[in-house]
Amino acid sequence: MTSLPTLAKGRSAAGKPLHLVGFRVGNEEYCFEILTVQEIIRIVPITAVPDAPEHVEGIINLRGRIVPIIDFRRRFRITGERTVDEADRVIVVTGTGNATVGFIVDGVSQVMKLPAEDLSPAPAGGAGCDAEAIRGVGNVGDRLVIVLDLDKMFSADELTTLTGVS
Template sequence: MTSLPALSKGKSAAGKPLHLVGFRVGNEEYCFEILKVQEIIRMAPITAVPNAPGHVEGIINLRGRIVPVIDFRRRFHITAECTVDEADKVIVITATRNATVGFIVDALSQVMKLPAEDLSPAPAGAAGYDGEAIRGVGNMGDRLVIVLDLDRMFSDDELSGLAGTTASRP
């Protein structure tokens, strides 16, 4: 398991700060709520699943649990070219609506605390494909981070399909 840097300092007068796990994909930084992240693991052998959607890389065995793994780049149609050190890639294991899902990301960045007043709504242009998965944009001083809402990232049908990739066999 990868160790994470300590929480950055930040207090919120307007509301509770968000505790986030940050990661990089391409040249952008994204975050999940820390309570939705179960663990972060190094890349592991992934078994392909026949007829899976294009963004599903396959499945892994995580201490006896079968977990579907999604390629974050393909799921969100990120085509920006950038050099990625394969040794930095990790799988972020998340929990959403009674499902466990892993995401392949380019690199882990940090655990951070974002004051509520520093979270802006998603821009109107993000309302297209998967725009509902963007909770907002966090202002972290000299950089912006995209805060994702795992519970809104998948439709019920999509989650059922992912669960089907982990169905146990008799």
Template sequence: MTKDKSPMDQAIKETSIKNGKYLTFSLEQEEYGIGILKVKEIIGMMPITSVPRTPRFVKGVINLRGKVIPIVDLRAKFGMESIPYTERTCIIVVEIDSKDATVLIGIVVDAVSEVLNIHGDEIEDTPAFGTHLDTEYIMGMAKTEGGVKILLNIDRVLSIKEIQNIQGVM
């Protein structure tokens, strides 16, 4: 017979999941973070091959050492204004756990900032922005000396259906 976990046990588990190292990056004027264990590599911008009939936020694919990697522009995914790429623009290759498999996807960001060690007590839950706003892709808000960093649950930035659609064209 298994014992149900108490709210305190659940809170400790959630805090330990959030506790750790995060790669931080910028989009517009905001700072975001992704758990470092999800990051496989950071590469400079390279030619992206467009794939017809994909969503606007899917920029296409790249050939990374013989592997075809789909590329998602986070600015477009988050509904931000498109800007020209600069010398600081880069692709972060992340590992996403989807329903069926683990998938490598490149995300285009304005600039990579640093790796931060963020403790669970520095992370607050995502505030309630309203009943109709989907924020399940936000893991929490990290309070740092430089302000607030939005911590992303990269597995939820794209929906399962979006991941399947991207896999379908690869």
């Protein structure tokens, strides 16, 4: 049996269930570890930032803290246009070093527990250039969910540029 990766905050995945927040983008379901999710908010007015990367929608002021907002679809090159509707949300997440970003998603699905033995490694070479951001693929009922590793979604330089946190 392959050993599972170490989770953020130094906890071992072996034998312990993962506590995840699931969300939808297009037809797929993704998850962040629940401890990285600061909050989930409705879409609010977003201030555009000149010369920002294409996937950066802009910034918001979240109770005095400036948070960059990332369009998940554009960041991970998911095809299909995003249509704005009532289900859209911003998932505000905080990674290692207190770098906080928000992701625009099509909807939040559920909080779930995934037994560690139900997490399979991401398929090698099949997930494109951002494959390192995928911690693994989990079976939840009759569907597959993609478990993301927040700390590997951006390079250190990109995260510093986005958040000012190095």
